[in-house]
Amino acid sequence: MPDSWTIAIVSDIHYASPAEQARRGYEERAIHRLWLRMAVKAYRRYIWLRDPLAHNHLLDRFLDAAGTPDEVVANGDYSCDSGFVGVSDDAAFASAKTCLDKLRQRFPGRVNAVFGDHELGKMSLFGGQGGLRLASWHRAVSELNLPSFWRRTLGRFELMGVVSSLLALPVFDPEILPDEAVAWQTIRARHMAEIGEAFAGLPADRRIILFCHDPTALPFLLELEPVRQKLSQIELTMIGHLHTGLIFRLSRMLTGLPTLRFLGNSARRMSTALNQARCWRQFNVRLCPSLAGSELLKDGGYCTITLPADPEAGAGLRFHPLPR
Ligand SMILES: [Fe+2]
DSSP states (O other): OOSEEEEEEEBOOOBOOHHHHTTTTHHHHTOOSHHHHHHHHHHIIIIIOSOTTSOHHHHHHHHHHSOOOSEEEEOSOOBOOTTSSGGGSHHHHHHHHHHHHHHHHHSTTOEEEOOOHHHHOOOOTTTOOOOOOHHHHHHHHHTSOOOSSEEEEETTEEEEEEOHHHHTHHHHGGGSOGGGHHHHHHHHHHHHHHHHHHHHTOOTTOEEEEEESOGGGHHHHTTSHHHHHTGGGEEEEEEOSSOSHHHHHHHHHTTTOOOOOSSOHHHHHHHHHHHTGGGGTTTTEEEOOBSSOOTTTOOOEEEEEEEESSGGGOOEEEEEEOOO
């Protein structure tokens, strides 16, 4: 048995195919009220990300820098989802396919891919366009080979990947098409059952490294008795989704915020997550930022986790900044 294992984690790559790049300005175009469009544009330009379609080169930089890890975890969001309906949109599918192909060619047999919310579709910020689409789920599973749940064993560590959008489906309810609701519930129930089974069968000496794209899902995991019983075995939960340590720190400060139901769907969804964020501590949550990070801080990069043969020594998490 080796002395230790190394896992490289990359999150929120948001690759842009030529067809997605041709949609520059898609976020603003989806907002009809002028003042809101200007406010969102200013936020995107100076704080979040000036041009979300201009960071393909960062994937190549990660592939060059990551060395020879034992396992690679891609923690979701492979495309820019510029159609807001996930990979059922051909342009977003092309982005995700290129992104995953590059990862799998560079690290053959070692890439463990997690679903992000953008693989399935996500309603545009304040624009109300798009949302989860069942066709995106089926295409991601069958054509991108994204598993709903995966598990790897490294010594006494268990790596597990879950689908945050399925777990947090009640929060995404307004984004689901009415005639797809029953099918989503069935897929969610199956996912909850496979996670429950995996936790229930876990020996007491195992340490869990959980990969979950969006932390909104974590309170829903606590609905599962086997997860509640084995919470103390969770060494780390690696999330993505928030892109920057700035938003991660802000989210922790705003924990317990009341759910905002009067500012539209995006504000309702985000405030619901913050309202229930107290449980993040129980999961020992850590953020792997996006490759690009925020516009304000340019704090993007990737992470590595070193797992020792003796779990008592603890997992070593390290952030590796990537210059833009
Ligand atoms: Fe993302």
